[in-house]
Amino acid sequence: MKFSEYPFLRYLPFLIGGILLGKSFQLSLSLLVGLLLLFWLAYFSVLKFSKSSKRIPMTSILAYVMLVLFGMCLISKDQQAEDKSSSKDVDKAEAYVGEVLQFDLKKPNSFENIIEIKAVKKAGEWTKANGKVIVYHQLDSTFSPGMEVYISEPPGIVAGPLNPFEFNYAEFLKREGIQYRQFLGKKVHVLGKSKVNSLSHFLVRFKSRISQQLKSKIPNPSSNQVAQALLLGQKQYLDKDTRKAYSESGVMHILAVSGLHVGIIYALLLFLIKPLKLSSKARKTYLFLVILLIWFYALITGMSPSVLRASTMFSLISLGQMRERKPSIFNVLAFSAMLMMCFAPLVIFEVGFQLSYLAVLGIVMIQPLILRFWYPPNKWLEYVWQLVVVSLAAQLSTFPLTLFYFHAFPTYFLLGNLLIIPLTFLIMQIGIPLILLSWIPYLSDFLGWVVNFLIQFQNFLIGQIQQLPYNQLDRLTISVATMLLIWGILLIWKAWEEVSRRKLAWGALVMLFIWAGFRFKESVNTPSELLVFYQTDKGMLMDYSFHHQTRSWNSRVKVSDISFKIDPNRVQNQWVINPKTLFAIPRQDSTFYFPVLQMNWDSNTNQISFQGKTPKAVEFWKDGKWYQSNNSERIALEESPIRIVF
Template sequence: MRFADFPFLRYLPFILAGIFWGQTGWSPGLESLSLLLGLLWLAYLIVISIQLKSRIAFNPSPLAYLALIAFGALLVQNKQVHSEFSPSISNAESYLAEVTMYDQQKPNSFENLLEVKSVQINGGWQNSQGKVLIYHRSDNPLVPGQILLVKKKPEGIERPKNPHEFDYRQYLARQGIYYRQFLGKDFLVIDSVGNSGFGYFLVHLRHTIGEMLKTKIPDPNSSQIALALLLGQKKELDPTIREAYTQAGVMHILAVSGLHVGIIYALFILILKPLKLKKDKARIYLLFVILIIWLYAFLTGLSPSVVRAATMFSLLTFGQMRERRPSIYNILAFSAILMITINPDVIYEVGFQLSYLAVLGIVIIQPLILNLWLPRYKVLEYIWQLTSVSLAAQLVTFPLSLYYFHVFPTYFLLGNLLILPLAFLIMQVGVPLMIFGWIPFLGDGLGLVLSWLIWLQNWIAEAIRLIPGGKMDRLTMDFPGMILVWGMLLIIASWEYGSKRKLTWMGLFLLFVWAGTQLYQELKVPSKELIIYQGKKSQLFDFSISGDVYSWNQGIEEGEISYSVDPNRVKNHWPQISKSMSGIQDSTGGLEFLEAEFKLFPKEEKLRFSAAPNSINFWSEGNWRALPISDSLLIDSIAYRILF
């Protein structure tokens, strides 16, 4: 097996390098990159032409790889230039916008997404474009295609105030959403446009199928799971049910993914053999299967894992039609390049990263695990195959899961062994229900069977949740740790094929680099550190001294602590519940803390230090930035880090 045999796998790293380059401040603009790309391809063609005519050994590969890098940067610049965003929305006195989705129920309101069409500035109207995420309390639900008149200026989305807090602004920006607004009932529905396009057809179809599932499945908890598992609509999931599936290690089955596409693909392919179709008719049937797969992908919202699976199964099916078996690595790389070309920001989506890692783990690691034991009986063989798939996927994805979510499900093997077969049965019943649910008796019968199967699945997930020690949380892994794990897995996978001497040295090198980064991080930990977190109305102080952490809460609520304060505590391996600082009020109205080296004046929102600190930093754009050193500090609307 040679790396040269996988062309798309060779192209992918250069396109990714170009995307990272295109997102830096020193990347050329769209016109310059277009010119550079054209010149590189022209030079490539000239070299090829000279090579063919004179038979002189020129290697044109560097030019091609440089062109791929330029292509990656061009994708980024093109998206930035043509992004659906107009700064004029920020200055709008009023705006007209089109409703693009059905309402999503929130605790105290309904969520919807508007597409801005025009804005009013200084009394005049002008065309504009952009997306506004709204929350309303209208008595009448909003329907896609309605035109709203909003007599308010939408609000920009704030950047995260605190260290390592989830960047909701960036998350929405990658979906083209730069504004949000609470409307209440303060808007008018003034018109409705024709919604005969394919996009509206899918929105209405998804909504119709979802409402039908709710009516045909009698158990409310079962209908929630059906909407998530079949249509990818997870926003209505009960938190208790969500937690049960998380602890069982099977939350991935509730996010429509490659697993679901694979089940639908298998369902239709299994029917092919009993039909005994001739070649021409079999090819027509396979084209129909590809059409069904992509219709399901569009219906469920084109998530990265679904697009990846739909592309892969389409290419496999085309290979089957031509009686060929294409390389899984080429298919994976091609599907990734296709998705990146459509949206270069997709590489930052967790679903995209986990999806490709899981498939790579199954392709590379699962055969090694499977060969460790050869069961004598069919039942044991089936269980071992399912176990090996779960282990392989978990081994490769757990570093990224710890990096993002800081949780590891202890009983993931038990959950996968018991719940995945049930999920397969649920899809076997659920897909026919989605198609034939409108038929009175058939739809009711399928709904009852599906409700019972999902009830059983929920019961198993809840039973696993009640087992003590169901999850290990507050775990974390940095980038060097992830590289170490993935590198070691690759070394193990290559052990029988490569040079054991080189692989051993590579493993030792990875261990040395990882140990060096850990030592460096440990040496960087200050002996005394004060973090000031900003809440909506007040602050919270974390003071770390020689490994002990003391806190003082000025009034941040518990729910706010979980997303504003806890991410930094997890990152620094600090306890979730720290010791309380002892504050003593003096005659000047200040609070003096016995454990710390500063005094707080709450009314003035000011800190005064006993001695000038070594450094004062504020949190901005994902980094700590230095401030002039002083013996006092006004604690306003940003987070601070003070080192003593």
């Protein structure tokens, strides 16, 4: 594998670098465009006037600089578009009018929907406004796309995370274009009837119609929710138990419409014409229709990063087949990634995008290396071995990132994929015809019965795998340095027979030294004794860590708050999930004394003070970092999480 043979693979890092630079150093779009034009003139001048011996290195440098600037332009343009898409101070309006974007989603005590703001009322006057609100209502009638509603109260801004390493729900909604959240109850007035006036409304209604057809043909609730996720990408219907079962079995990826599903549809469409001897023109026409069908499927399933990647990849492969050429998979992957970044540069920060490309790269690069370890004697064993190898290759490339984000690893992922992927393939081979032929009474009933049976059998297998002992390793952590080291080792393994082994060995040694340096720095900077106070809506909770032991004090903090707000920090610091209780002595003046810490906590004023034990540093958590505080005598615990280092 020569790196020079894959131009888009060479361009990709520079475009990503530009997006990262643009995210860190926000410059005006006009300035960036001016710089880009300046470098383009320099590039043109070098081509026109320089000597041929100096032309290639100079043009290469200028081209890479232009790619970096282009990435910065993309992120600046995206930021401008985001500023325009959301008006300021909508949360301070007296009322607003909006348009419903989708059908209601049933929640335990309400209905969930998304409203796009059209106008707001301020100081008695109506003005145009932008923004999206996720709402919860309790009306007797349901919302539908295109419906216009009047709401007499302003929406609230979605608050960001308060505690260390807490899930950033506000950032998650922001990537979906949602800035506000509001519980309406019945305080909402419908102004107009539902109307279909855009492609988005048509797609939402079309998808809803297919969903209703699946419900009628697969009435079993447990089977239907899996069918909705598997065929349409509607994971919102999955209950917690089903999500947990598929996740712990290592096959949650089959319920998220991804490249696997697009690949199955692509294979099915090509299989239909395999027996036919089509002319060159007819084959090209059919391949063009295949591309249209793939993108239509991508549209109705939500256009997730993995689906976009797969749709772009198979479209490029189909275009190559039209020209009777087989494009390089590395160029196809890199080009599809660059194309996605051009339309949505922030996609590189999405977990789905990262996992999707890592999985495919792992399969392409590592699968051939593992296949060499064994050559099966017959076709059946070869088929099983291929499944095992694909699963291993994808898992090897993605597990560092999975641990980094989710802190868990499914122990029986090989068994799960070996049993469930063939079943998924079979379900989709019958499920897609079920969707297409649902209007034919008896045939669609039979297909629905078959899909229902297969999904129930699949759920049974998932349940058996879930019940196996030690089915998931959880509360695992990994540093960025360790993650990069693992990927570096995999790359060295791939290049072992193509690049000088001496150079690779030296590269591995350098990586190990750098990794060891980061680990040493991390161990030096980690305090041996510290106290953390968390920010919660009610009550107070603190963790005291000393010499690899942890004690905790909880005063009226709910279990749900512990799970979502406090556990992430415990996992990151590798503290136990259920620490022992920190001993405290209550006093008559609403004060608690902690002998181990020599600390008083006033429950009325929510302040702490120390008697004899002096903290080395008092820090507060803000914007993902710990900052030094000047106050170390009497510390208030109301504004942000506090960390005290001894």
